[in-house]
Amino acid sequence: MKMTKLMIGLCMATGFMALANAQIVMRNAISVAENSHAGEAVVTLAREVEKRTNGRIVIKNFFSGSLGGEREVMEAVQLGTQELAHNSTGPVPNFVPETALLDIPFLFRDKAHARAVLDGPIGQELLAKFEPKGFKALAWTENGVRHMTNNKRPVNSPADLKGLKLRTMENPVHVAAYKGLGIVTTPMAFPEVFTALQTGTIDGQENPLSVIMAANFDQVQKHITLTGHVYSPSVFLMNKAVFDKLSKADQQIFLDAAKEGAKANRARVDKDDAMGVAELRKRGMTVVENVDKSKFISMLGPVNAEFEKKFGKANLDRIRNYK
Numbered sequence: 001m002k003m004t005k006l007m008i009g010l011c012m013a014t015g016f017m018a019l020a021n022a023q024i025v026m027r028n029a030i031s032v033a034e035n036s037h038a039g040e041a042v043v044t045l046a047r048e049v050e051k052r053t054n055g056r057i058v059i060k061n062f063f064s065g066s067l068g069g070e071r072e073v074m075e076a077v078q079l080g081t082q083e084l085a086h087n088s089t090g091p092v093p094n095f096v097p098e099t100a101l102l103d104i105p106f107l108f109r110d111k112a113h114a115r116a117v118l119d120g121p122i123g124q125e126l127l128a129k130f131e132p133k134g135f136k137a138l139a140w141t142e143n144g145v146r147h148m149t150n151n152k153r154p155v156n157s158p159a160d161l162k163g164l165k166l167r168t169m170e171n172p173v174h175v176a177a178y179k180g181l182g183i184v185t186t187p188m189a190f191p192e193v194f195t196a197l198q199t200g201t202i203d204g205q206e207n208p209l210s211v212i213m214a215a216n217f218d219q220v221q222k223h224i225t226l227t228g229h230v231y232s233p234s235v236f237l238m239n240k241a242v243f244d245k246l247s248k249a250d251q252q253i254f255l256d257a258a259k260e261g262a263k264a265n266r267a268r269v270d271k272d273d274a275m276g277v278a279e280l281r282k283r284g285m286t287v288v289e290n291v292d293k294s295k296f297i298s299m300l301g302p303v304n305a306e307f308e309k310k311f312g313k314a315n316l317d318r319i320r321n322y323k
């Protein structure tokens with residue numbers, strides 16, 4: 001049968017109607033396992049968006065770096081080949097340099113201080129800096145307070161770090177600071193870290209208890225010291241054009257759902273922090289719980305002077321003194 005122009009026109013029209021009613025499916029990705037603080041964040045976001053749009057918008061989550069490391073998924077979100085990502089700030093300063101100061105060691109007193117800064121005007125100003133780079137940053141979430149692990153020796157003071165080959169995130173502030181502590185820094189994407197620890201390419205790494213447990217680093221690491229050297233934020237990212245195309249009501253749904261995700265995520269970090277030391281001991285790690293942090297801070301003096309020059313002392317003090 002020959003199709004007339006009218007028939008083709010009708011097919012196209014019904015096709016478009018079907019499209020108009022179709023579900024929108026988006027992809028989100030994290031570099032750690034589903035059973036984790038980051039998993040809590042993205043699972044909650046997906047559940048809340050689906051619920052609040054009555055199933056019109058569905059988010060499919062990818063876990064354990066299956067869509068790539070954090071830098072790669074950020075590139076994909078920037079290009080729009082992936083709609084969403086939930087990343088630590090590891091690679092973020094390479095895209096949004098203004099955020100780099102958040103990863104300065106010992107900048108925040110504790111999680112409560114960091115959460116107040118991120119949820120307050122400073123955090124909101126920083127979220128806006130993502131927009132000219134092609135991202136809508138929906139909300140800050142939390143990766144946690146980072147601690148150091150390695151296979152060579154228990155770390156009791158900064159002197160014990162000298163010459164340790166540690167994987168770092170692909171983050172310029174971390175690399176500069178850890179060099180200042182005498183560490184041999186090896187920047188690497190997260191999905192490669194387990195194997196690198198297993199094969200001995202690196203001696204150690206540093207991450208929050210939540211990440212160490214979710215990634216089972218205890219299987220390939222002997223020692224952990226609660227250095228608490230960096231508060232590590234994370235963030236919900238969305239391709240800006242995808243966000244802009246949503247109705248105002250749907251945009252608000254994403255922002256609200258991201259807040260719910262952050263709440264669930266932070267609650268899980270608190271839970272992990274409360275049980276992490278006992279759990280990692282049970283899994284066979286030796287834990288140094290108490291270190292003199294002032295020794296680490298004074299060793300970082302010269303690097304901190306550089307950071308003050310680079311980011312502006314007033315900007316750092318604004319964060320330090322935020323109440």
Ligand code: EAX
Pocket residue numbers: 031032038070087088090143169189190206207208211232
């Ligand atoms: O986002 O790369 C890292 O060490 C991050 O802390 C981890 O992937 C969680």
